[in-house]
Amino acid sequence: MTNLNDPPQREPGWHVLDRDLNRISRVEYATAYVSQPLVAVGMAMVFVALAALWAALVESNQSGQLIVVVASAFAAYLALNIGANDVANNMGPAVGANALTMTGALIVAAICETAGALIAGGDVVDTIASGIVARESLADGSVFVIAMMAALLSSALWLNLATWLGAPVSTTHAIVGGVAGAGIAAAGFGAVDWPGIVLIAISWVFSPVLGGAMAAGALWVVHRLVIDRPDKIAAARRWVPVLIAVMAWAFGTYLAMKGLKHVFAVSLGQAMLLGLACAVLAWAGAKPYIRHQSKGLENRNKSLKVLFQVPLVLSAALMSFAHGANDVSNAIGPLAAIVSSLGHDGAGAGGAVAIPLWVMVIGALGISVGLMLFGPRLIRMVGDQITKLNAMRAYCVALSAAVTVIAASWLGLPVSSTHIAIGGVFGVGFFREAVEARRMRQMADTIELPDMAYEERQRRKLVRRSHFMTIIAAWIITVPATALVSGGLFMILNKLQAFPVD
Template sequence: QTFIWLMMAALLAAALWLNIATAMGAPVSTTHSIVGGVLGAGVAAGGFGVANWPMMGKIAASWVISPVMGGAIAAGFLLLIKRTILYKDNKRQAAQKMVPVYLAIMGWAFTTYLVLKGLKHIHKFPMSQALLIGLVAGVGVFFVTGVLLRKQGEKLENSKSGVDKLFVIPLIVSAAFLSFAHGANDVANAVGPLAAINTAVANAAGSGTITTKVAIPLWVMAIGALGIATGLALYGPKLIKTVGQEITELDMARGFCVALAAAITVIIASQYGLPVSSTHIAVGAVFGVGFLREHLQSNYNRNIAKIRKHMHDENEDEETITAFLARFEAASVAEKKRVLRELKEKAKHEEFSWAQRRRFKKAYKAKLIERSMLWKIVAAWVFTVPLSGVLAAALYYMIRGYMLP
């Protein structure tokens, strides 16, 4: 009876917290909510000694590991795409050369991710097999996309928007793969307590013992599938807006980097046994993309300001400065680099104090991430396990008080 009450309290607490957080627009981890619920109800039922605190330490570490890894990988891929395609004068040629490479990486990453995370409840593949299956898929994607891009030839627009269009279908496919694997994992976690209750009830009617292995009947999985579909229909648009629009602006290439980072982070974490959350990885990847954009835009703003200051020092009038900056904006990347190198050489003779440099840097810092959203999400993540635990403990005492004679 105690075990059933405990799992019921954990399930209700996790569901309650997830609904509250989602209604607030905070993308929190289902897995962490369930873990917090089980922990809180378990401590309430058996004391602090029943908890596996080293495991809880790993889960707490994932609050940092997941978003940082996801953000770093997403930012790295976006920077690569910018340097190898978007910063090139001939974007069409660069895209035909490099996009198949990125899509091959996507094919490898998502196939491996799918095998490791999405199919683990059907058959558990070792890492070596998953990587090999992913490699085969990646090679296939490379050759197919290479042929398709060569056929497009001159039809491909030589612009950022033209390159962006190449990531539309891969982004849709990657979103589908992520949803499948994420759903497979999160539904299993969400219905875990329900399956445990079902097994406990069945055992109570039979042997009267509690087993360590829990059978998951089809009806339990069906409830989980129905729940995740209903939740997506009701709360999905709100969270999609939060992650896709309110944190930072995403285009196709940036979204592709976010999805790719999520898959690769899970692969790395699986290899090294790091506890990570798919939700935290994806949101962290969005923040990583946003922070990279801020960094690049801030550098660009400072360079424009330095050019303007230098020309003012040379006694150039405002009309000349404006015309020069317009030409600078329209110049090729190579030409911009040349101008900035010359400016840097001239600036070596100018002396600035640390305070002056700091003020200059702060004045032209771009803010492309909504800071209030950042702190809101971080707070929700930090409080997920404690709050769901407290809720579960309270619900356990309520259930026990009601059920006991």
């Protein structure tokens, strides 16, 4: 007979089943977590396959169909990696400053990148990557096709590795290195335009230093005009419309030079006048907006971020539009050159070629799909992990990127928009460190501060040195690495004779 005071007995079978179900559910959660990255990889592979299928349908009645199909797959793969790596420079500051959520940034960037590529994307591309390789060295059709295939694949592989390492690199430098490496493998070192390579190497130093100096200078101005004033809100009402007008001038000029140059011809002077008109309109619209937004705000730095949110969102959108228009040719330029060399469209291998619409669509969609699938990691790194960004600092980064490109174009210097934007992030970070160091020195004059260990001083640095060294190293080896890989791929493809043209 069962005693009522005894604890209830659990059925052994059900008890074991509950434990097993708990274990199974934990395994399911773990499997779902591990499989998340594989979903993105699978979707990327589907996009590459669809791009190849589309090329097969479009080129079904043309000679060399297999070559175009494989090259389209390589171009789609490269476009995915450009979207995953390069677009972070445009959206990272706005996300880091909380002006945009990650989802909002992905949507805005995808729309603007696609629009920029399709509306104002390059309709003409130099098939030998801006004179990096002498035209006559790749005059043979078969050699030219294999060189372009090697350049596409090597650039895509390097960008993929850089994204995995968390290093934003220049896609232009990657494709130039790929073409140079294939040219060396095909015709020797004499085929490469070494003065052009030297100018690119100079830009490794010039671009980030100038971008960082511009961003730090802009942040110093914002501190003097607004942040360090006793009545911050009154100062903001006066000066923030002026700062917005300066940004409108910079981005109006930048967009005319980089985003609309394929739609109509525009000189630097005309672009600056167009930017000035944008500045006047922006100032007139910003004054009532800032006056309305500043009502009831507390007199502290945190309140100021509200006034910079809309300009940051607009700047990120404009930078994405200009990037889509300017850099889509990096993804599909070699593919268009292959199509042209086979006589399917436009000129031959020795000159400038028109980019067919179906090729442009592969590049535009590839950049957007790569951004949606793999962009968040680099966006977070640029926006939050190098140094802490607020709305004012992100404004300075965006402004420096546009102004530096304008200054470099005026001076005739080749620069990388990626290097400039990341240099701007480093610039505001190092400026913050300088301000903090000065504050500590002033405190030391009045009170005795305790000595800190070296490790503690390093921990309090406002720029993460590990990211700094990783990014600088990736920048330095981009061209040599892609050139080496491209040269090896060229020799393999040429040895196998996998892509006969004749």
